[in-house]
Amino acid sequence: MEIIEQYIKEYQQLKIALKWKVPDKTINMAIAANYVMKDKEIDSDKLLIIADTIKSQAGLFSSMKSHSRFLTASIMDINFENPTEQVPELFTYYKQFRNEKFSSGTFTYIAATLLLVSELNPDEIIPKAKDLYDRMKQEHAFLTTASDYPLATLLTIEGRTDTIEQMETFYEELSKNGFSKGNDLQFLSHILSLPPNENSQTLISRAISVYDSLKVIGIRSKRTYYPVIGMLALLPNEELDMKKIKDLYDRLMLEKDFKWQKDVNVMMAVNFFVKGKLEHTTLAETSLYTVVEAIIQAQQAVMTASIVAAATASNSNNN
Secondary structure, eight states: OHHHHHHHHHHHHHHHHTTTTOSOHHHHHHHHHHHHHTTOOOOHHHHHHHHHHHHHHSOTTOGGGSTHHHHHHHHHHHHOSSHHHHHHHHHHHHHHHHHTTOOSSHHHHHHHHHHHHHTOOHHHHHHHHHHHHHHHHHHOTTTOOGGGHHHHHHHHHTTOOSOHHHHHHHHHHHHTTTOOOSHHHHHHHHHHTOOSSOOHHHHHHHHHHHHHHHHHTTOOOOGGGHHHHHHHHTSOGGGOOHHHHHHHHHHHHHSTTTTTOHHHHHHHHHHHHHHHHHHHSGGGGSTHHHHHHHHHHHHHHHHHHHHHHHHHHHHHHTO
């Protein structure tokens, strides 16, 4: 449970440092998780400096003027030695995404951040990511939205731009086995497409098994959990320990600040479990390691964006 203690410690620090600056505690939860997943400790003064630098360089109506800048600042902080020096490049990448007809907003900033962290050539990656996104939209016009920008970018970064047909197989097969059609199932299908050498039927069977196992341990499987089901389905069966995940979840639910955040707690428990598996098993020596690391990055990116969107909507309704 050491990781939970670290997570709580980082959260409590943010609760003080970002008081009155963010409208929703789930944002602090996401930021704390970003640091814990990278084994980094928060320097709240440094985080605020990065966030202020981002805000100062953002346009008048940019989402980086809002509380979402703190999440972006945390991603920059955990990935770069001198994060404030990377801020101008973040905005340059964002403009390149916009030039390729990605819409403005938080999801495009997250995609730009993922690309910046990858250190790959934006001139090569961004057009390919847009092409992949457009092909996704051809398959599911109403499901594919700006929320898919981060994963389209990540799939491109991982060299998995040829997987539309495989994604469709996952989507259709899982929809026949208890999964509800929609954007969350599409995201799960994209996650299962990341490993280059895994048998599709094996991954489908694992996803169904994880779906059923969640119900067995008393966690009703909701659409919101499909991405973490995908992450767990990438693990070999012998590495899966649903009791351990339930223990992590129960520990989070005991915490006063987290007890009303059931959905976020499920996602955190799975992320923390997978992190432990990457560190302490033979997975660290396999090609699956980099894929699962990428999935964690994608999951956190999308969770981050979802939390920001929900918090923004809630804040608007309260004004």
